[in-house]
Amino acid sequence: MQKVFVSTFPFCRTSPKALEVLESNGYEVVINPLGRKMKPAEVAEAAKDFDALIAGTEDLTSLVNATKTLKLISRVGVGLDSVPLDLCRDKGIAVAYTPDAVSPAVSELALSLIVDALRKVTYSDREIRSGKWTRPYGERIGGSTIGIVGFGRIGKRVASHLLGYLPKEILVCDLIDQTESISILNGVASNIQKVNDNLGKNWNSSKVTQVDLETLLKTSDAISIHIPLTSETKNLLNYKKMLLMKPNAVLVNTARGGIVNEYDLYKALNENLISSAAMDVFEEEPYKGPLCELENVILTQHMGSCSNDCREDMEREAAENVVGFFGGGDWERVV
Known part of the structure; x- marks a missing residue:
């Protein structure tokens, strides 16, 4: 009988x-058994004698170094920055993931955080709780330029969600030529424009364009991050x-902590270089850093995947x- 340790938290909630x-x-x-995210040493000690690990975002380097029995790491999710892939290959440990199940929930959270940051929803909530009522003004997605850094599964979903809001333009930055996907989205944007024309709405049509990172940063009113954490993307922002x-821009990160330098973000927000930010992911989680001091940042608990249906599908x-791995059936291999 093969033994499976589940390190991810929560699991089957x-x-x-x-x-x-x-x-x-x-x-x-x-x-x-800890009811929280496990630390690397805790995972290594708890799972070293198991045949398979079902993992979250825990750093697995210590475990892979220590184990003599582990044959498979099955990630709940898509990010692989916490899995030492080269070391796994050298030790003959297979790695699996769930790349599709997470996309709907993360893309919807990213969209909601863009709206929240632009319209100052959370900020207004805080004001009411402190006895204030200033009715702060914000910006709409409609007519704004939205930048998407990373145009994989999640980035494409975010773009498709945004089209219904009729932004002025969606700017895409990706290492891969996304001409085909952009052409499809521009066709969708054209059809949405026709619907609004029939309703008598005099809105400008949206356009999706691929640009370099510098152009995206200079032009966008809101920027949403959807790239993996690698040595190249560490502290990219x-x-x-x-x-x-x-100065009116908002920055949203639902991808991985470490892509946005948290101390630089604190400085930029504190100096009002940008309007606001929304962070769902952090270098150290649970997060207890200086961003907690600021009113113009929204902080959530790495909950991009935390819709009931998506968590069930991922798990x-x-x-x-x-x-599938042990039984000779289908399984989602990491290449």
């Missing part, structure tokens, strides 16, 4: 399906880059990857 998949196929399952941004797919 609202649905038992992932656990049922494992147990019905004869796996012995032990779930993170630093103080120097933030100086390029418009179930991670469990199915374990069953």
Whole structure:
């Protein structure tokens, strides 16, 4: 009987399906007993004698170094910055992930944070709770220029959601030529414009354009980050880059902590170089850093994937990857 340790937290909070998949196929399952994100040393100690690990965003380097039995890491989610892929390859440990299940929830959260930051929703809530009532003005997505850094599964979904708001332009920055996807989205934008024309709405049509990062930073009213954390993207959005941004701009990161330099962001927000920011991810989680002192930043708890349906799908797919790997069936391989 293969043994599976589950380090990710939470797991099966609202649905038992992932656990049922494992147990019905004869796996012995032990779930993170700490009720929080595990530290690298804790994962290494707890999972070193198991055959498979179902992991969240925990740093797994210590575990991979320590284990002599682990054969599979099955990530709940898509990011792989916490998995030492080269070391896994050298030790013959396979890696799986769930790249599609997370996209709907993260893209919707990113969109909601763009709206929140532009319209000062959270800021207004804080004012009321402190006895104030200034009715702060904000900006609409309609007529604004929105920048999307990274145009993979999630970035494309964010763009498709945005089109219904009729932004002036959606700017895309990606290492890959996205001409085909952009052409499809511009066709959708044209059809949305026709619907609004029939309703008597005199709005300008939206346009999606691929640009370099500097152009995106200088031109966008809101910027949403959707790239992986790598050695190349670490601190990509630093103080120097933030100086390029418009004073009314908002910055949203639902991708990975470390892409936006948190101390540089604090400085930029404190100096009013940019209007506001929304951060769902941090270098150290739970986050307790200086951004907590500022009113013009929205902080959420790495909850991009935390819709009931997407968490259920991610956990179930991670469990199915374990069953497929050991049973000779289908599983979502990391290349």
